[in-house]
Amino acid sequence: MTTAVIYGSHRSNRQGIKAAKFIVNQINAEGNEAILVDAKAYDLPFLDKMYKEYEEGQAPESLEQVAQILKKADGFMIVSGEYNHSIPASLKNLLDYFQSEYFFKPAGIACYSAGTFGGVRVAVHLRAVLGELGMVTLPSLFPISKVQDSFDENGNAIDKAYEKRIKKFLSEYNWYCEALQKKRTEGTPY
Numbered sequence: 480m481t482t483a484v485i486y487g488s489h490r491s492n493r494q495g496i497k498a499a500k501f502i503v504n505q506i507n508a509e510g511n512e513a514i515l516v517d518a519k520a521y522d523l524p525f526l527d528k529m530y531k532e533y534e535e536g537q538a539p540e541s542l543e544q545v546a547q548i549l550k551k552a553d554g555f556m557i558v559s560g561e562y563n564h565s566i567p568a569s570l571k572n573l574l575d576y577f578q579s580e581y582f583f584k585p586a587g588i589a590c591y592s593a594g595t596f597g598g599v600r601v602a603v604h605l606r607a608v609l610g611e612l613g614m615v616t617l618p619s620l621f622p623i624s625k626v627q628d629s630f631d632e633n634g635n636a637i638d639k640a641y642e643k644r645i646k647k648f649l650s651e652y653n654w655y656c657e658a659l660q661k662k663r664t665e666g667t668p669y
């Protein structure tokens with residue numbers, strides 16, 4: 480199974496990248512493929528045209544690269560900070576470029592913040608957006624508090640409690656991935 484781990488922050492001192500790497504590492508450790516889709520690394524401009532609005536082969540190269548990852552993915556891990564109780568513009572901009580690439584696939588939400596509340600308020604907004612985009616969001620969340628202190632630069636957990644918690648979260652995520660993957664092979668309503 481392939482997971483696109485989607486993260487968006489353009490801040491020079493961004494911290495959520497550590498959490499995104501942690502999740503990539505943990506999925507890989509289970510023997511599944513995780514591909515980091517980092518909005519800053521792909522440097523997508525503010526949305527002018529959605530991916531589907533380009534003729535085949537005409538999309539900018541970085542947009543095409545992201546599209547191919549999303550098409551290949553069996554599910555998504557959305558790693559999101561909480562900016563004023565909502566979704567970082569960098570992440571929302573990336574999400575908005577695509578549509579059918581998400582359909583009938585699960586999405587886990589790993590939300591985080593610098594404080595103790597783990598960014599849970601952004602998860603409420605994300606659920607509405609991801610649902611509109613055609614993803615099935617997991618009932619459980621993976622909230623991360625004090626993100627800046629919880630992982631090192633390579634995505635290793637400093638707070639070891641996250642290693643135990645992610646296993647439980649991934650077992651739920653994998654269940655949805657397998658269930659929806661099976662149904663997709665039988666066909667989808669659209």
Ligand SMILES: Cc1cc2nc3c(=O)[nH]c(=O)nc-3n(C[C@H](O)[C@H](O)[C@H](O)COP(=O)(O)O)c2cc1C
Pocket residue numbers: 488489490492493494495496560561562563564565591592593594596598626627
């Ligand atoms: C524009 C902005 C708004 C923020 N709003 C919130 C907020 O509503 N709640 C919160 O807990 N933290 C908030 N924070 C702090 C972030 O949780 C913290 O900076 C986090 O590291 C941001 O993610 P990033 O480092 O991946 O960009 C905000 C940070 C920024 C830059």
